[in-house]
Structures are given as structure tokens and as C-alpha cells.
Amino acid sequence: MKAEKSRRRLRLATALVLGAGLVVAGCAQDAPSDEPEPDSGAEDGATDGEETSGEDVELRMYWWGSDLRHRITEEAIQAYEAENPGVTVQAEYADWSAYWDRLATMTAGGDMPDIIQMDLQFLSEYAARGSLADLENLPIDFSEWDEGTVDNGRTPDGLFAAVAGINAQVALLNPAVFEEAGVDLPDDTTWTWDDYLEIGRQISDSGVGYGTSPIISDHGAEAWLNQRGLSLFTDDGGLGFEAADLAEYYAYIEELTESGAAPDPATQADDISAPLDQSLFGTGQSAMSFWWSNQLAAVEDASGTDIEIALRPSSNAGDSPSGTYYKASMFFSIAETSPHQEEAAAFLDFMLNSEEAAPIVLAERGIAPNLTVREAMLDDLTEANVRVSEYIDDIADVVDSPPPIPPEGGSVAQELIQRIGLEVVFGQSTPEQAAESAYAELSDSVVGG
Known part of the structure; x- marks a missing residue:
């Protein structure tokens, strides 16, 4: 059984490489066509990425999804706050149909949340307008990720999104x-x-x-x-x-x-x-x-x-x-206007790379891109998510290259x-x-x- 699991995980890692390039010069598919131009500057004279050393930090995190996603994300936030008493993460969420209109409005008003859930369909439009921070300059560890998976969040101008999971x-x-x-x-x-x-x-x-x-x-x-x-x-x-x-x-x-x-x-x-x-x-x-x-x-x-x-x-x-x-199920991005980019990146590093978060977030946003985290969560996956993980592996021989x-x-x-x-x-x-x-x-x- 263990040998079979190892073979499955090896095939999945190979499939992730084949699935690379989902975002190279990508553009949004269903962002509102009348989305207003975002305000490129931070409020009150703050500079992008400005730290507030020695002070408590409040981050805003915005995502779309089901009630299940809301529950597990809030549980992960609570786990992070318990380990980092000086950081508070304010949860904000909406369903898909309302999410992007609200994000466009907040971005135009210079009130973009520090951490946002991002989709392939929107990534390049927000990146091209200078709304997203380059994650390459922030403390998120991609060393245990497949290189092609990391590049799914890259446009010609930088790495503007971290893959939250893969799916089909x-x-x-x-x-x-x-x-x-x-x-x-x-x-x-x-x-x-x-x-x-x-x-x-x-x-x-x-x-x-x-x-x-x-x-x-x-x-x-x-x-x-x-x-x-x-x-x-x-x-x-x-x-x-x-x-x-x-x-x-x-x-x-x-x-x-x-x-x-x-x-x-x-x-x-x-x-x-x-x-x-x-x-x-x-x-x-x-x-x-x-x-x-x-x-x-x-x-x-x-x-x-x-x-x-x-x-x-x-x-x-x-x-x-x-x-x-194979498609990147969704991404996480950090606002370029956020005065707490380092702290936001540290939280995402916890969500995506820590074995503490793995049994909480599991595979609800897709199969984990971090191979060590994927290994750590296997015993904690629900029966449904085990089936998803095995399914993603099993179809490796029939999937096409991404369009x-x-x-x-x-x-x-x-x-x-x-x-x-x-x-x-x-x-x-x-x-x-x-x-x-x-x-x-x-x-x-x-x-x-």
C-alpha cells in the first residue's frame, strides 16, 4: 500500500510539471468588463510594504467560496493568531458572483484587502495594473514546491500569486x-x-x-x-x-x-x-x-x-x-498597497507550507502544491478529499496539456x-x-x- 501511494505521489508530481505554464502571460476570463482602475498608492502616505515594527498588526483576508471553505479558513486563521499574538487576521468573504465586483470597488477606492484569493481568470488584469505585490520579494518558501507549480502564478512581470491547489x-x-x-x-x-x-x-x-x-x-x-x-x-x-x-x-x-x-x-x-x-x-x-x-x-x-x-x-x-x-484551482495574492506585506506573506507561508495548517485546510482549495505538506495531510484527509487526491492522480494518463x-x-x-x-x-x-x-x-x- 505504501509503495502504491509513493507511486501515486510520484505520478502526481510529474503531472504537476506537465500542468505548468497555466499562467505565463495569463489574462482574466470573467472579471467585470467595467472594472475601475485601481488606486496605485497606499493611504495616508504609507509606502508599499511598509512595516509597523513593534506594533500589533491587523491583516484583512478576502476570499470566495462555500460555507465549508469559510469554516476551515477561519479555523486556520485562529490557529495562526494563537501562534502569533501580535497579528490579527480579519476574515472577509463573498460568493463568486459578488466577489469580483466588491474587489474591484475596494481596489479602486484604495481599500484592497492585504490578502486576496485570486483566480487565473483575473490574475493578469490585476497584476498588469500594479495592484499585486511580487511574491518573489516576500518571505514565502517555495523550496519544496514543484518549480512548474510555482510558475503557475507568474506573469512576464513577476510572481504575483501563490498556487493554493490544483484541480480538474x-x-x-x-x-x-x-x-x-x-x-x-x-x-x-x-x-x-x-x-x-x-x-x-x-x-x-x-x-x-x-x-x-x-x-x-x-x-x-x-x-x-x-x-x-x-x-x-x-x-x-x-x-x-x-x-x-x-x-x-x-x-x-x-x-x-x-x-x-x-x-x-x-x-x-x-x-x-x-x-x-x-x-x-x-x-x-x-x-x-x-x-x-x-x-x-x-x-x-x-x-x-x-x-x-x-x-x-x-x-x-x-x-x-x-x-x-490540470488547472491551478486558485491562488493567493498580496495587495501592492498593503502596508503589511511581510506579515501577509508570513501568514500565507503558514497556510501553504506548514504542517500545522495542513490538517485544517486539507484539500478544500485543491491538492496541496507543497509535496511535504501533501504527505503530512494524507492521514487527515476526509474520505472525499482522499478520493479527489486519488482521482487527480488516476487521470494523469488521460489529461491533455492546458489550453x-x-x-x-x-x-x-x-x-x-x-x-x-x-x-x-x-x-x-x-x-x-x-x-x-x-x-x-x-x-x-x-x-x-
């Missing part, structure tokens, strides 16, 4: 709903998009719940394109698909809705913006949905039932390309693909019209489009 986009299945509907769980190594639709239709027809939650997203479209050898963006900042390619994805969304596999249009619109614990899948009202692997524990916590983790359906009946890849990073202006992709996808669901546009509109808007938004 997956299909989550609720066995209780499947059983009640009298439908067998699929073989995720061979199932196709046609299988997904038929299974969803059967479950919806049974009357026990919806077959599938809505799957309209940039990640859903990206997987659809990747499985066909295409991508949302190219390495040189253009688009990696034609309108006709996206029309096929929208036509599938339309078929899911018309067949009854997916909910009615109004319910889909509500679910897309719902917090995890209020979503159709999180409340046990749908049998299948797409999530990030690190969200398994939170989904099980919300639904109160065991959930199966699976590969998403394929256009290639299990062959390559799979459309699945090209969105160029500047690509931040509109998620909002745009969902908004125009809902037009198809509501019957306001044909798939072809919707794809032409999405292609034109995305081309106008990206640099080099």
Missing part, C-alpha cells in the same frame, strides 16, 4: 438520484455527449429530479472545443475556433433543454448564478453537473449524500484529446458564453446566430482578435 473540471454524479430514477451510473471512460443527453432525459422523465444541471460555461465550451482539437484562444492572442464550431456546442445546449434532460430556461438561468449550497446539484435536485474536483467535499457537505466523481463525457468515446487538464491562456480582453469569455447561451435556451437566438454573436464579441474584446 469533472462531472459529479448523485448516485441517490440515479438509483431512485432506476438509471445505472455511466462508465465515464467510454461515455459520450449523446450518452449524457440520453441519461439526463431518462432521469428527468422519471420525475425524481432534473437529469442535469445547466452546463453553459466557458469551461464547458472549452472542453467541447478541446475534444475537437480546437481551443477558445490561441497562443498568439487570437481565437482558436470558428463560429460554426461554437454553434455545435450551443446546439447541444439547446437539445439538452428541449429534450427535458436539463431544466426549463428560467430554472437554468437561476442555477447558473446560484451559490454552490443553493444550486440544483448541491441541493440534490439534479443527477449530474460539472464542477471543479476540489469542490467535491463542499458539494457533499451541501447535499448531505455521497457523490461520484467522473470524467466529463467525450466526443471521442474515451480517446484523446479528453478535454480534461492557451486567455489573452488580454479574454476576461469576458465566461459572462459572454453564458449570456448568449441563455439566449439559445430561451429561444431568443438560434445556435448559429448565437455563435456568430459570441464570436464577434469575443473577437472585438481580445487583443489581437
Whole structure:
């Protein structure tokens, strides 16, 4: 057993190297397009990184996530404060839909929190505006991290984010709903998009719940394109698909809705913006949905039932390309305007590198990037997180290389693909019209489009 665990961890370390380059010159995917310019100066004449030696320090930490994430992060904060009596960390959090608007407002007003949870989709926009501190100059120890993992938070101008964990986009299945509907769980190594639709239709027809939650997203479209050898963006900042390619994805969304596999249009619109614990899948009202692997524990916590983790359906009946890849689940960054950058970095070092924090934070934000910490937390992982860790390892042979990073202006992709996808669901546009509109808007938004 120990030898097998060692082999799994070796394969995972190798996979992390393959997953490097997720952020090289990355750009946000769904930051608000009207995000105001941040104030580059600190208030009251304080200089960036200014220390307050000998004085008590209060840090502000801001993150998004589920109730489970709130609980474990606050527990980690309490553990750090107990070891560092002169430091207080003020917790601030929001759900995904509110998080970025609030962060933009705080940044524009010169009130950016000292420590922020950062996403790949936003990293380059905030880094390019000078809002984030370069972590290379701060006391965070990356010596036990895989070098490629560290570089996931790097842009051409510096290291502006520390990886909180790695994950992959997956299909989550609720066995209780499947059983009640009298439908067998699929073989995720061979199932196709046609299988997904038929299974969803059967479950919806049974009357026990919806077959599938809505799957309209940039990640859903990206997987659809990747499985066909295409991508949302190219390495040189253009688009990696034609309108006709996206029309096929929208036509599938339309078929899911018309067949009854997916909910009615109004319910889909509500679910897309719902917090995890209020979503159709999180409340046990749908049998299948797409999530990030690190969200398994939170989904099980919300639904109160065991959930199966699976590969998403394929256009290639299990062959390559799979459309699945390793992604930095999220990052932590430090505000350039923070007067306590050293203290903020010390706290992040505790969160990411200490064996004291490991049994608290576990794998809720993704699989730990620090190999020693990952080893230390194995015995403390919940059953759900053990399954996530093993899943990330097990799919090493089928994951693709990460798709090209969105160029500047690509931040509109998620909002745009969902908004125009809902037009198809509501019957306001044909798939072809919707794809032409999405292609034109995305081309106008990206640099080099």
C-alpha cells in the first residue's frame, strides 16, 4: 500500500510539471468588463510594504467560496493568531458572483484587502495594473514546491500569486438520484455527449429530479472545443475556433433543454448564478453537473449524500484529446498597497507550507502544491478529499496539456458564453446566430482578435 501511494505521489508530481505554464502571460476570463482602475498608492502616505515594527498588526483576508471553505479558513486563521499574538487576521468573504465586483470597488477606492484569493481568470488584469505585490520579494518558501507549480502564478512581470491547489473540471454524479430514477451510473471512460443527453432525459422523465444541471460555461465550451482539437484562444492572442464550431456546442445546449434532460430556461438561468449550497446539484435536485474536483467535499457537505466523481463525457468515446487538464484551482495574492506585506506573506507561508495548517485546510482549495505538506495531510484527509487526491492522480494518463491562456480582453469569455447561451435556451437566438454573436464579441474584446 505504501509503495502504491509513493507511486501515486510520484505520478502526481510529474503531472504537476506537465500542468505548468497555466499562467505565463495569463489574462482574466470573467472579471467585470467595467472594472475601475485601481488606486496605485497606499493611504495616508504609507509606502508599499511598509512595516509597523513593534506594533500589533491587523491583516484583512478576502476570499470566495462555500460555507465549508469559510469554516476551515477561519479555523486556520485562529490557529495562526494563537501562534502569533501580535497579528490579527480579519476574515472577509463573498460568493463568486459578488466577489469580483466588491474587489474591484475596494481596489479602486484604495481599500484592497492585504490578502486576496485570486483566480487565473483575473490574475493578469490585476497584476498588469500594479495592484499585486511580487511574491518573489516576500518571505514565502517555495523550496519544496514543484518549480512548474510555482510558475503557475507568474506573469512576464513577476510572481504575483501563490498556487493554493490544483484541480480538474469533472462531472459529479448523485448516485441517490440515479438509483431512485432506476438509471445505472455511466462508465465515464467510454461515455459520450449523446450518452449524457440520453441519461439526463431518462432521469428527468422519471420525475425524481432534473437529469442535469445547466452546463453553459466557458469551461464547458472549452472542453467541447478541446475534444475537437480546437481551443477558445490561441497562443498568439487570437481565437482558436470558428463560429460554426461554437454553434455545435450551443446546439447541444439547446437539445439538452428541449429534450427535458436539463431544466426549463428560467430554472437554468437561476442555477447558473446560484451559490454552490443553493444550486440544483448541491441541493440534490439534479443527477449530474460539472464542477471543479476540489469542490467535491463542499458539494457533499451541501447535499448531505455521497457523490461520484467522473470524467466529463467525450466526443471521442474515451480517446484523446479528453478535454480534461490540470488547472491551478486558485491562488493567493498580496495587495501592492498593503502596508503589511511581510506579515501577509508570513501568514500565507503558514497556510501553504506548514504542517500545522495542513490538517485544517486539507484539500478544500485543491491538492496541496507543497509535496511535504501533501504527505503530512494524507492521514487527515476526509474520505472525499482522499478520493479527489486519488482521482487527480488516476487521470494523469488521460489529461491533455492546458489550453492557451486567455489573452488580454479574454476576461469576458465566461459572462459572454453564458449570456448568449441563455439566449439559445430561451429561444431568443438560434445556435448559429448565437455563435456568430459570441464570436464577434469575443473577437472585438481580445487583443489581437
